[in-house]
Amino acid sequence: MPIRQILLIGHTHHDVGYTNSPRLIDRMHSGIVDRVLEIADELPTTGPDGFRWTFEVARPVLNFLHRATPEQIEHLAGLTRNGALAVTGGYLNMTQLPSTFEFDAAYEQLAQIRAAGIAVRTQQHGDVNGIAWGVVDQMRDVGLTRLVMALNPDHGRAPFTQPSGFWWEGPSGRRIFVWLSTHYGFGEEWGIVDGDAELADERISQFVDELERRADYPWGTAVVHAGNDNRWPTPLFLDIVRHWNARHPELPMRTATIDEALDELEAEAGGFDLPTVRGEWADWWSHGHGSTAREVAVYREARTFARAAQSSLSLAALAGSQHEAGFDVLGYRRGPVRLRSDAEIAEDLAHVDEQLLLYGEHTWGSWETYSKPHSTFTHSHHNAKSAFAYDAFDHARDLAIEGWFRYAYAQGEDPDAVAAGATDGGAIVVVNPTESHRRELVDVEVAGTRHARALAEVGSFGVAALPVPEPLVFEDVTGPIVAGRYRVSVDPSRGGVVSLVDETDGRELVDATAEAPLGAVFDEVVEAGSQHPMITTSPKLFHPDHPGPRFERVVAGGAGPVRVARGGGLTEIRWETSAPGIPHVISTLVIADESADVVLEVHISKPERFGPESVFVSFPFAVDEPEFLLETAGAVFAAEREQLPDTSKDWYSIQHAVGVAGSGRGMLWGSSDAPLVQLGGYQTGKWAAELDAPRGHVHSWLMNNLHFTNFPARQEVTRRFRYRFRPVTALTAEDVRRYGRDLLEPLQARHATAAPALRPDAPVQVEPADALLVELRPVPDGVRARLRNLSGDTVTAHITHGDDIRSVEVPAAGVADVILDPR
Secondary structure, three states: OOOOEEEEEEEOEOOOOOOOOHHHHHHHHHHHHHHHHHHHHHOOOOOOOOOOEEEOOOHHHHHHHHHOOHHHHHHHHHHHHOOOEEEOOOOOOEOOOOOHHHHHHHHOOHHHHHHOOOOOOEEEEEEOOOEOOOHHHHHHHOOOOEEEEEEOOOOOOOOOOOOEEEEEEOOOOOEEEEEEOOOOOHHHHOOOOOOOHHHHHHHHHHHHHHHHHOOOOOOOEEEEEEOOEOOOOOOOHHHHHHHHHHHOOOOOEEEEOHHHHHHHHHHHHOOOOOOEEEOEEOOHHHHHHHHHHHHHHHHHHHHHHHHHHHHHHHHHHHOOOOOOOOOOOOOOOOOOOOOOOHHHHHHHHHHHHHHHHHHHEOOOOOOOOOOOOOOHHHHHHHHHHHHHHHHHHHHHHHHHHHHHHHHHOOOOEOOOHHHHOOEOOEEEEEEOOOOOOEEEEEEEEEOOOEEEEEEEEEOOOOEEEEEOOOOOOOEEEOOOEEEOOEEEEEEOOOOEEEEEEEOOOOEEOEOOOOOOOEOOEEEEEEOOOOOOHHHHOOHHHOEOOEOOOOEEEEEOEOOOOEEEEEEOOEEEEEEEEEEOOEEEEEEEEEEEOOOOOEEEEEEEEEEEEEOOEEEEEEEEEEEEOOEEEEEEOOEEEEOOOOEOOOOOOOOEEOOOEEEEEOOOOEEEEEEOOOOEEEEOOOOOOOOOOOOOOOEEEEEEEEEEOOOOOOOOOEEEEEEEEEEEEEEEOOOOHHHHHHHHHHHHOOOEEEEEOOOEOOOOOOOOEEEOOOOEEEEEEEEOOEEEEEEEEOOOOOEEEEEEEOOEEEEEEEOOOOEEEEEEOOO
């Protein structure tokens, strides 16, 4: 197909860091808006070489709007209306870490931009090799119908040849138009942003020739990026247009915004059939999430506290809480010394949203994090990036504690503590932040001196008080251990649980043929003497073009005893192991008599170590010919079957849950702290086009240092990693979604010296609870109940608050909001 026009898109690729500290870059991004407005005043914005600019992400514009005068805002809006500027709808260039509620918080801010008279129609995404499937429906919900992926194929692969266009269908069946663009960095590599007309002419000519030779490129338009990482706006790229048009009058080039370019491309697409794909855009770059295992775990804890805060503060308002702050120490172990106003709650929740999104953004480290691991800049950058997670954690935890007190003690204390289930040592008070009746283990700190576990059962949006268990005493044991419905055999010398039998049906849950048992910790390193080019030439050659290298794995083992403690209807089984690169691992299996769930906690102490390395925790479930159902933001997808072509199958970044479905048997599995998994076996370095997973093995990929630029070159951590799993006979995507949600939003439990006075019922009820997930959040006009439909059919939801009974239609795989008045 002959190319008839070239559209040159001026923009900056927004890295929150990389070229400088995140502490500086984020503020400077907002200054880019000012500089663009200055250039637009200085130069014409019409004609082929008119200055036109696209703001690749929304956050810099949002920050500009917060500080700009009305005149400045109107100036920006006017330039967007006349087509000189465009603002896109993605908050930042995000990873696959953020959850649905985090993406909601990002997309909801587009209302501020539109309120300023600025249209937002397109989302542009750069660098990263994927984005969560559920985002398709979230985009459609906020009026975004086009996505530009300026994917960086270095260290990954694109689902189609770049550039290409296709339709991407979301879980609900709605779709968006996707322009899989070239790597945005060609703007610098081809000399465009620096005004190197000769180099640009050569490279763009080659690009046009390649497009015209492609049988699968039916467009007459070529889109070229004029941008790169954190480039300060200049008009030099306009010289490229003038030079090109003087030399190639037969093929005109002009500047355009991304909105204008997508208008052209989408209009052309109406004349031919485009492929429609459905499923996850699994990101090859997501293995970077394992480069900072501690900080990612903190981030995930922070968002759990954020949801707990939103829910408990809402429930307290709906309950008409009479709780008064009564503490006099500014410490999290006690409680609030004062209660926030509604305005302070809104401000602090928004701050947590912001910090979570800044951590979930794709810029992990600096451009010298790997090459100069000991530089002060590398450490400063890491500190700044990590600070987003810790800031979110601190504020979210404090909000959650206040919300817990406000709601749990909405009616004050129970004068008869014993009747509430307390002992002389106080009570474990549990709040259920969700719409479903829950029964699960809770773990609390008692008086700042010890931890205690209990099996809590709490009604929807309810509160319960439990007695404080006595301290457990561990004893050495040999042979199989009967715990609840399970018979457990642990062999520390082999690393973990060699047999786990569900005695309700005699089913063995552990694959005896696996390389190592359940709960075993692996250290994976490159095979000694490897001549793979990533070892002999450059770490950049850990790449799909160079499959491998071969890895060898060492299982952490131990010679010590298996120790068991029982009490309060629980059994805890503990063993210790070590490996050459991992000097100390303490693993604890926890089983409640009245629960099918099994909890595994793995506490790893691992010193800093350079060289390519990975650490896994193994879950070799005995499920033949499995299908793996993985929870992503806003959806569950079947690995391989529901993925875009050539997206990552070596590893996946999940939200929290995986379903392993087999013939007549399956497993639900979840990870609280670590998002990365490998399925069916150890897949590192295969760069597989197809998933090879004949057995139901799930390997939690805790950490690695296999990226070569902006991810740490070393591995160290000391912390606990938490898992939960249970056997099932049948398994659906809805089951996986709910299991993951329950890990994101666990029961909130604390030790208290006095039990609360319990309400006879919750202040809000939602039906049908088995078809919906409900998220409560304080909003200016009350409490918003966001109803998420898990099913493929429309659901009529009924929500009751006092005498106020509402019914609302929730579309298939969609959402509906109800605003409740707490007065």
